[in-house]
Amino acid sequence: xxxxxxxxxxxxxxxxxxxxxxxxxxxxxxxxxxxxxxxxxxxxxxxxxxxxxxxxxxxxxxxxxxxxxxxxxxxxxxxxxxxxxxxxxxxxxxxxxxxxxxxxxxxxxxxxxxxxxxxxxxxxxxxxxxxxxxxxxxxxxxxxxx
Amino acid sequence: xxxxxxxxxxxxxxxxxxxxxxxxxxxxxxxxxxxxxxxxxxxxxxxxxxxxxxxxxxxxxxxxxxxxxxxxxxxxxxxxxxxxxxxxxxxxxxxxxxxxxxxxxxxxxxxxxxxxxxxxxxxxxxxxxxxxxxxxxxxxxxxxxxxxxxxxxxxxxxxxxxxxxxxxxxxxxxxxxxxxxxxxxxxxxxxxxxxxxxxxx
Numbered sequence: 001x002x003x004x005x006x007x008x009x010x011x012x013x014x015x016x017x018x019x020x021x022x023x024x025x026x027x028x029x030x031x032x033x034x035x036x037x038x039x040x041x042x043x044x045x046x047x048x049x050x051x052x053x054x055x056x057x058x059x060x061x062x063x064x065x066x067x068x069x070x071x072x073x074x075x076x077x078x079x080x081x082x083x084x085x086x087x088x089x090x091x092x093x094x095x096x097x098x099x100x101x102x103x104x105x106x107x108x109x110x111x112x113x114x115x116x117x118x119x120x121x122x123x124x125x126x127x128x129x130x131x132x133x134x135x136x137x138x139x140x141x142x143x144x145x146x
Numbered sequence: 147x148x149x150x151x152x153x154x155x156x157x158x159x160x161x162x163x164x165x166x167x168x169x170x171x172x173x174x175x176x177x178x179x180x181x182x183x184x185x186x187x188x189x190x191x192x193x194x195x196x197x198x199x200x201x202x203x204x205x206x207x208x209x210x211x212x213x214x215x216x217x218x219x220x221x222x223x224x225x226x227x228x229x230x231x232x233x234x235x236x237x238x239x240x241x242x243x244x245x246x247x248x249x250x251x252x253x254x255x256x257x258x259x260x261x262x263x264x265x266x267x268x269x270x271x272x273x274x275x276x277x278x279x280x281x282x283x284x285x286x287x288x289x290x291x292x293x294x295x296x297x298x299x300x301x302x303x304x305x306x307x308x309x310x311x312x313x314x315x316x317x318x319x320x321x322x323x324x325x326x327x328x329x330x331x332x333x334x335x336x337x338x339x340x341x342x343x344x345x346x347x
Binding site: 021065081133 | 327332344
């Protein structure tokens with residue numbers, strides 16, 4: 001292989017990786033919206049407005065974690081386990097608690113459309129937060145003497 | 147050698163390439179940068195199905211090991227494509243069958259999350275590396291960010307049944323085994339890391 005061939009091959013590889021990366025990032029947001037909407041719907045179905053708020057929040061957390069795991073299993077091979085698990089588990093656990101709190105406090109309860117929309121927006125916001133956190137942390141973390 | 151552990155990873159070997167498709171695309175560039183530092187006679191621990199062989203610089207003499215015969219069978223097929231000398235064997239990192247100070251470099255790729263006693267494994271690597279030898283690790287670790295760390299702790303009892311622990315403090319374990327940490331790089335948040343360590347001497 002000549003040096004020009006090697007350069008061209010590296011360039012093609014780099015373009016392919018950039019395109020794949022952009023698609024995977026889009027997938028991250030899609031996964032966040034799905035986990036958020038599914039968690040909100042699951043919590044809405046599981047939590048009664050008359051339930052004690054503390055119990056509702058614990059139940060919401062558990063429901064969110066289970067839903068996140070069920071969705072993460074088929075998505076992980078495509079998007080990568082860590083990129084699905086980190087935002088997904090934050091959405092499931094903390095979103096589940098928030099949605100449960102809302103569902104015991106808000107009268108009349110939100111419509112199903114609002115529930116799904118707010119869930120999806122929450123998922124998108126958490127995904128964006130994790131992406132920003134990743135950008136802030138990525139790169140050298142520590143260096144020693146050797 | 148733990149037969150339960152072997153059975154777990156033999157089962158995983160059937161779907162491993164499919165399950166890690168996304169991760170391979172996410173982490174290819176970081177692995178390439180890390181493994182470019184391999185020199186001389188090298189040991190790869192927990193080779194899996196051999197997906198990482200493509201990132202090795204050409205012309206090296208590499209011995210790759212894995213505890214699972216199923217993984218080794220698949221990795222052996224990919225070893226043939228490597229432009230250098232690459233031998234794949236069934237072996238447990240906690241009981242390496244190599245002499246002291248055999249290797250110039252050792253590499254791991256999401257390995258120490260699955261070794262039952264990671265410090266024992268790291269001490270074996272220390273023994274088999276030459277003084278001044280490099281340990282190159284691509285590992286996922288417990289986050290230092292509380293909300294993520296809590297989730298990793300909660301999920302580990304589940305993930306351990308089918309694969310790795312999610313909450314190991316690998317950098318601390320590397321230090322406990324006697325290595326010096328040269329640098330660490332965050333690859334994804336502070337959960338996935340590339341680390342270079344060195345056996346003093």
